[in-house]
Amino acid sequence: MLERLKEFASEFFVTGDPLIYGADVAIGITIIAIVSVLTYFKKWGWLWRNWLTTVDHKKIGIMYIIASIIMLFRGGVDALMMRLQLAMPNMDFLHPEHYNQVFTTHGTIMILFMAMPFMFGLFNVIVPLQIGARDVAFPFLNALSFWLFFLGAMLFNLSFVIGGSPDAGWLSYPPLSELSHSPGVGQNFYIWGIQISGIGSLATGINFMVTIIKMRAPGMKWMKLPMFTWSVFSTCIIILFAFPILTVTLALLFLDRFAGAHFFTLDLGGNPMMYINLIWMWGHPEVYIVVLPAFGVFSEIVSTFSRKKLFGYKSMVFAMLIISFLSFFTWAHHFFTMGSGADVNAFFAVTTMLIAIPTGVKVFNWLFTMYRGRIRMATPMMWTIAFIPCFIVGGMTGVMLSVAPADFQFHNSYFLIAHFHQVLIGGVVFGYFAGLYYWWPKMFGFQLEEKLGKWAFWTWNIGFYVCFMPQYAVGLMGMTRRLSTYGWDTGWWELNFVSTIGAFLMGVGFLFQVAQIADGIRKYKTLKASGDPWDGRTLEWSIPSPAPEYNFAVTPRGDDVDEWWEEKERRAKGIHPPEPVYEPIHMPKNSSIPFIMSVFWFVAGFGFVFGWLWMAILGLAGVGICMIARSFSYDTDYYIPVDEIKRTEASLRGSV
Ligand code: HEM
Numbered sequence: 287m288l289e290r291l292k293e294f295a296s297e298f299f300v301t302g303d304p305l306i307y308g309a310d311v312a313i314g315i316t317i318i319a320i321v322s323v324l325t326y327f328k329k330w331g332w333l334w335r336n337w338l339t340t341v342d343h344k345k346i347g348i349m350y351i352i353a354s355i356i357m358l359f360r361g362g363v364d365a366l367m368m369r370l371q372l373a374m375p376n377m378d379f380l381h382p383e384h385y386n387q388v389f390t391t392h393g394t395i396m397i398l399f400m401a402m403p404f405m406f407g408l409f410n411v412i413v414p415l416q417i418g419a420r421d422v423a424f425p426f427l428n429a430l431s432f433w434l435f436f437l438g439a440m441l442f443n444l445s446f447v448i449g450g451s452p453d454a455g456w457l458s459y460p461p462l463s464e465l466s467h468s469p470g471v472g473q474n475f476y477i478w479g480i481q482i483s484g485i486g487s488l489a490t491g492i493n494f495m496v497t498i499i500k501m502r503a504p505g506m507k508w509m510k511l512p513m514f515t516w517s518v519f520s521t522c523i524i525i526l527f528a529f530p531i532l533t534v535t536l537a538l539l540f541l542d543r544f545a546g547a548h549f550f551t552l553d554l555g556g557n558p559m560m561y562i563n564l565i566w567m568w569g570h571p572e573v574y575i576v577v578l579p580a581f582g583v584f585s586e587i588v589s590t591f592s593r594k595k596l597f598g599y600k601s602m603v604f605a606m607l608i609i610s611f612l613s614f615f616t617w618a619h620h621f622f623t624m625g626s627g628a629d630v631n632a633f634f635a636v637t638t639m640l641i642a643i644p645t646g647v648k649v650f651n652w653l654f655t656m657y658r659g660r661i662r663m664a665t666p667m668m669w670t671i672a673f674i675p676c677f678i679v680g681g682m683t684g685v686m687l688s689v690a691p692a693d694f695q696f697h698n699s700y701f702l703i704a705h706f707h708q709v710l711i712g713g714v715v716f717g718y719f720a721g722l723y724y725w726w727p728k729m730f731g732f733q734l735e736e737k738l739g740k741w742a743f744w745t746w747n748i749g750f751y752v753c754f755m756p757q758y759a760v761g762l763m764g765m766t767r768r769l770s771t772y773g774w775d776t777g778w779w780e781l782n783f784v785s786t787i788g789a790f791l792m793g794v795g796f797l798f799q800v801a802q803i804a805d806g807i808r809k810y811k812t813l814k815a816s817g818d819p820w821d822g823r824t825l826e827w828s829i830p831s832p833a834p835e836y837n838f839a840v841t842p843r844g845d846d847v848d849e850w851w852e853e854k855e856r857r858a859k860g861i862h863p864p865e866p867v868y869e870p871i872h873m874p875k876n877s878s879i880p881f882i883m884s885v886f887w888f889v890a891g892f893g894f895v896f897g898w899l900w901m902a903i904l905g906l907a908g909v910g911i912c913m914i915a916r917s918f919s920y921d922t923d924y925y926i927p928v929d930e931i932k933r934t935e936a937s938l939r940g941s942v
């Protein structure tokens with residue numbers, strides 16, 4: 287009996303590597319620390335009532351961002367481990383199997399559990415405020431989306447200590463990801479972690495689409511929508527069409543592994559290339575999903591910090607919609623080498639190149655907005671200005687990759703690694719950082735001090751170029767991706783060494799950001815932000831920071847893109863708005879169902895990962911019961927009475 291138990295434990299828990307034991311201990315200590323702090327300060331009730339069961343879009347947004355920053359840390363540690371291993375030839379720090387796991391978890395986490403939630407966090411905090419709404423269209427569904435994302439991400443991360451990590455790359459190509467080549471549970475963790483959080487992503491896409499269509503302030507016609515909200519809308523269109531493809535593809539892969547199907551196997555009629563086509567039909571749109579909101583953030587910041595209207599508003603909107611559309615017709619540029627022939631490759635090469643046109647339009651619009659503007663160099667603006675050249679180089683190397691015959695050389699080399707990190711870091715990460723700095727005072731009610739922020743900015747930026755520029759070169763010299771080590775005779779080590787230094791500089795940049803935030807929290811009482819700390823232009827700046835629970839005491843109007851700016855101009859001329867007439871505000875009630883239901887999804891996922899059908903059925907039954915419970919709960923809303931609104935407004939407005 288004891289022997290059997292031991293055997294089970296040695297398969298169940300990941301063993302053998304000192305790094306893993308170290309991580310086990312660290313995870314254990316963190317959990318104990320969190321539990322004891324919550325118990326000691328008697329904060330469990332507070333956590334449950336204010337956060338775990340909340341349906342408030344602002345709080346959900348903050349939880350998304352916190353989770354994504356933790357994931358940025360984990361993905362970043364993975365990155366640094368890889369760069370350490372590649373710093374010198376013949377290094378013995380990560381063994382090949384371990385290296386495979388690390389690049390797989392790094393890529394998956396960075397895209398799905400860092401970029402996506404960071405983006406959803408910004409959607410949540412800002413979109414309802416920008417369009418003058420009380421909340422999103424479906425607040426309950428919104429909470430459910432968050433918890434599905436969170437527990438999906440936790441399930442994925444669990445593979446680090448239980449069962450073993452996936453190691454077939456961030457897109458899990460068959461045949462590597464099939465049972466024949468990956469008999470362990472790692473791929474199952476991959477499939478279920480992404481499936482569960484993916485349902486949440488699809489629901490968020492639908493939720494924000496409906497919110498933007500139905501809940502805009504009176505007067506806010508489509509061409510009066512703030513640019514960030516437009517970017518969210520175009521992203522939601524892509525999510526709506528792309529995420530179902532991902533769900534189906536992973537479901538088919540799961541059937542291959544779990545039920546002996548042969549969709550993507552090499553024998554019995556299956557075809558691995560079918561998977562690769564399908565996954566990129568989601569995967570390419572996915573990169574536009576994460577970058578369009580960053581474009582939206584930059585548009586807001588450029589105009590606020592140049593104190594000018596955004597140049598070329600309509601062309602911005604059309605550029606984004608065209609990008610959304612085109613993003614569905616470029617997927618095969620990820621495997622020009624498949625052998626589909628010149629005609630097919632030519633089609634995908636041309637569609638890919640076409641995307642450069644609307645993107646170029648946007649870049650010129652940002653530049654023209656800055657032209658002759660009175661530019662203020664606060665941190666959000668610095669990230670924006672740094673993004674422009676970085677994204678241009680990243681985009682141009684993308685156009686180089688889209689030349690199909692040339693791609694036969696570039697394919698899967700470090701040239702590609704450098705290209706996509708340049709657009710993902712220089713575009714997506716810089717964009718979300720800019721957004722976080724910009725909207726930080728609105729989220730938390732205090733300003734961050736700029737000094738540490740500027741240190742973070744410079745170390746991140748210098749680190750970025752030092753890390754990735756050499757990779758273009760080393761790629762052209764023949765170094766391929768997913769390589770766990772190389773010899774002295776390759777001539778690659780100097781460039782790799784420099785690249786590793788750059789990666790660690792970015793790590794230092796991250797530490798500066800953590801320090802900046804910690805410092806801000808320590809001094810937050812002295813750093814109180816007004817409702818409009820940047821002299822903003824859109825409606826979110828017209829209300830106090832942080833926004834009260836109900837956002838707007840009276841529904842605002844949205845007659846202009848820069849409605850709040852116009853309002854300030856009117857007030858300067860002495861035209862004041864009429865005294866507000868308050869009415870009771872209709873609000874959604876908190877609910878514990880999203881959290882509990884997602885925990886059941888987690889249980890079901892865990893059961894499927896290990897093939898324990900009883901557990902999977904138990905989990906799914908729990909999910910079903912939660913759905914039934916929700917459909918019978920009628921007590922889902924309440925009204926904030928006028929007295930309370932008056933009191934809150936008086937205390938908030940008094941202090942701003
Ligand atoms: C912060 C600095 C970062 C560094 C130093 C870094 C470094 C690396 C390294 C060394 C690899 C493995 C290359 C290989 O052996 O093939 C890699 C792969 C990858 N990275 Fe990053 N990375 C960073 C940030 C990011 C970000 C922000 C994202 C996405 C938002 C990202 C997405 C990916 C993806 C998708 C892969 C491919 C994984 C695979 O081959 O399956 N990385 N990165």
Ligand SMILES: [Cu+2]
Nearest residue numbers: 570616617620
């Ligand atoms: Cu692509």
